[in-house]
Amino acid sequence: xxxxxxxxxxxxxxxxxxVELRCDPISGHxxxxxYRQSLGQGLxxxxxxxxxxxxxxxxxxxxxxxxxxxxxxxxxxxxxRTQQEDSAxxxxxxxxxxxxxxxxxxxxxxxxx
Amino acid sequence: xxxxxxxxxxxxxxxxxxxxxxxxYENTAFDYFPWYxxxxxxxxxxxxxxxxxxxxxxxxRFTISFNKSAKQFSLHIxxxxxxxxxxYFCAASGYGGATNKLIFGTGxxxxxxx
Numbered sequence: 001x002x003x004x005x006x007x008x009x010x011x012x013x014x015x016x017x018x019v020e021l022r023c024d025p026i027s028g029h030x031x032x033x034x035y036r037q038s039l040g041q042g043l044x045x046x047x048x049x050x051x052x053x054x055x056x057x058x059x060x061x062x063x064x065x066x067x068x069x070x071x072x073x074x075x076x077x078x079x080x081r082t083q084q085e086d087s088a089x090x091x092x093x094x095x096x097x098x099x100x101x102x103x104x105x106x107x108x109x110x111x112x113x
Numbered sequence: 114x115x116x117x118x119x120x121x122x123x124x125x126x127x128x129x130x131x132x133x134x135x136x137x138y139e140n141t142a143f144d145y146f147p148w149y150x151x152x153x154x155x156x157x158x159x160x161x162x163x164x165x166x167x168x169x170x171x172x173x174r175f176t177i178s179f180n181k182s183a184k185q186f187s188l189h190i191x192x193x194x195x196x197x198x199x200x201y202f203c204a205a206s207g208y209g210g211a212t213n214k215l216i217f218g219t220g221x222x223x224x225x226x227x
Binding site (some may be wrong): 033041042048050093098100101104106107 | 147156178206207208
């Protein structure tokens with residue numbers, strides 16, 4: 001596709017369940033970011049992948065959060081044992097490299113009930 | 114040292130007025146300074162960006178002013194319109210090492226009143 005694609009666009013899950021959020025970056029982009037945005041709030045950095053380098057996981061809020069990027073393309077953000085405070089919009093962005101324009105997806109709105 | 118500080122948190126401007134949003138950074142290794150615009154329900158999108166070899170960049174009604182010595186940069190929206198009402202984020206990144214990723218400011222919610 002022409003842009004960053006995220007799926008699902010909306011996800012409602014029960015507290016305690018695991019969820020997987022998917023991001024398809026723009027083809028050829030080596031950098032991929034995950035951010036979390038609560039209602040009316042800023043962009044909370046979660047994790048950053050750049051090429052074959054070890055990912056920067058410094059923003060992951062707890063060990064319930066993990067992410068992987070397979071083959072340098074698609075990325076999956078996994079949240080285990082979801083809590084109500086995990087409810088937010090999860091945004092993925094990709095960039096040709098780490099220091100040029102980042103293109104954002106539309107986000108996945110996660111609601112934990 | 115990796116932070117980008119943005120102000121104000123919110124801003125109300127009358128139609129036709131000038132909107133000004135400010136950002137400051139500490140890490141002198143940053144060399145790319147973009148501004149992103151986000152409408153409700155959408156992901157942020159690049160609005161305008163500058164590199165430190167120039168002090169100003171203008172695209173239509175949007176201008177970035179960059180002060181390298183003060184480590185500050187700002188977004189000016191001239192002749193602000195209700196359609197400019199959105200959240201604006203500044204960001205910074207650099208080449209290599211710890212700066213090789215975009216660091217975002219906390220955002221400014223702009224409301225342009227008709």
